[in-house]
Amino acid sequence: MRALVVFESLWGNTEQVARAVAAGLGESAEVEVVxxxxxxxxxxGVDLVVAGGPTHAFSMTRASTRADAVKQGAPHGTGEPGLREWLEAQPRTGHHRIATFDTRVTKVHRLPGSAARSAARSARKHGYAVATEPTSFYVDDTAGxxxxxxxxxxxxxxxxxARL
Incomplete structure (x- = not known):
């Protein structure tokens, strides 16, 4: 199996999660992390796409929420595209599977909205087969x-x- 892990990370937490996911996948698959x-x-030739980003304002980041993160000191917050824009730019396809994840602050465990769920919806619109339920990973505070x-x-x- 060949997997591509794509992440958006403003504070570095989502990147750490992406690399950990890739390590688990890499035990039985060829994995690229980008x-x-x-x-x-x-x-x-990519059998599985894993896409993850931080939850901002109950969804994937936008240019405005990324700018806010930079104002708060996010060291990796500059640049485009974010996960939202990358997914929107992908060609419509019927042969890729996707799994999505997000990072979110522990104190908003139960609030509605999730970058992972939003990414899965966007991916479905582009013809991806969602491989599993969107998953959230938690940070103790905005910066981690x-x-x-x-x-x-x-x-x-x-x-x-990798077992799916």
């Missing part, structure tokens, strides 16, 4: 760090994705 700002259009055990959970999720 920042969304450098991600190509989907190449042929990741909550205890989240990197291990991300690696385990990557292993599960």
């Amino acid at each position: 920042d969304v700002r450098e991600a190509p259009a989907l190449p042929d 760090p990741l909550a205890d055990g989240e990197l291990e959970r991300a690696t385990a999720w990557g292993r599960e994705l």
